[in-house]
Amino acid sequence: MTDQPTLEARSLKKEYDEGRIQALRGVDLQVAPGEFLTISGPSGCGKSTLLQLFGGLDDPSSGEVFYRGSSLSGRFDLDAYRSRRVGFVFQAFHLLPALRVLDNVWIPMLEGPLGARERRRKALALLEEVGMTHRLRQYPNQLSAGERQRVAIARSLANDPEILLADEPTGNLDSENSAKIMALLSGIQSQRSMTIVVVTHDAEVARRGHRNVRLLDGRVVAA
């Protein structure tokens, strides 16, 4: 491991509704390369907001997020960061309903260097990795919740990101599927030495990481 953290939040604040809602109230947090970090806390504590800021999906009100020492603010190319460095897994899966499973997985690769044939080959390999090759021609609404999350995980790996950010990945799953999805994420982390950050309100899921950080009212209360 190198000294420089993969992700770092410095005095991170995020306000909504002209300051009436303070989602984050000065968060300082470092995520080391290859670390499997879980962020837990009750609903509304700011954990999803923190993940969105780590992923460059939103701008902080003040403070900064650093990726390998470079601030995500200013002239940083957030599109390239989201496309090449980060993979997202969402609680609501966010698969594209009009596309089949295979197409959902290769769609992020359009921002990468691969040609159509390589994209298809890679998408097939990723779907094999998550055990979904038997559902290639199905649409998302024809899949179970667990299957949708597997496809979403395959999609998140499309451009070989070094960071995987998962926002309540088991939030819409039963306990059996939750355990399977967490086992899948753990396997991916160890095989690829990825940095994974999982946000969860589930204590069982929070225990699956190398380290757990607890947020309360927009502040880190235990790390």
Add this chain to the structure above:
Amino acid sequence: MPVAERAHSNQFVSFARSIAWGTSLIALLVGALGIANTMAMAVFERTREIGILRALGWRRWRVILLIQLESAALGSIGGVVGLVGGWGALRLLASLPMTANVADASISFAHAEMALAIAVLIGLAAGALPAWRAARLSPVEALRHD
């Protein structure tokens, strides 16, 4: 034909042409507004999908390209349907005894080409604003969209 009668006839033809151009322009405007409205609705309904694509790293220009391709496709489909419909109407008019002398059932290739090009251009122009708006959305705002 006496001069006065010919002049009156020419005036009538000019007037009829003006009416035809005016009607065509109104039809064009209505078509353009229709495409603009369709594209605005399509983009609004797919706000979350656009948010997903932006979250996955799609650049703004790629979102604009996607929407503009759809607009151009919509415009060209409208153009083809309009051409076929117009040609059918002309054939009908040419077959009726009352209008057979003034209606010509043939449409030249150049006219058809121009009509299609105009339809595609109108599609692109109508889709430009929704595309620009969609591309400007922050991914997190778009993902929250119901």
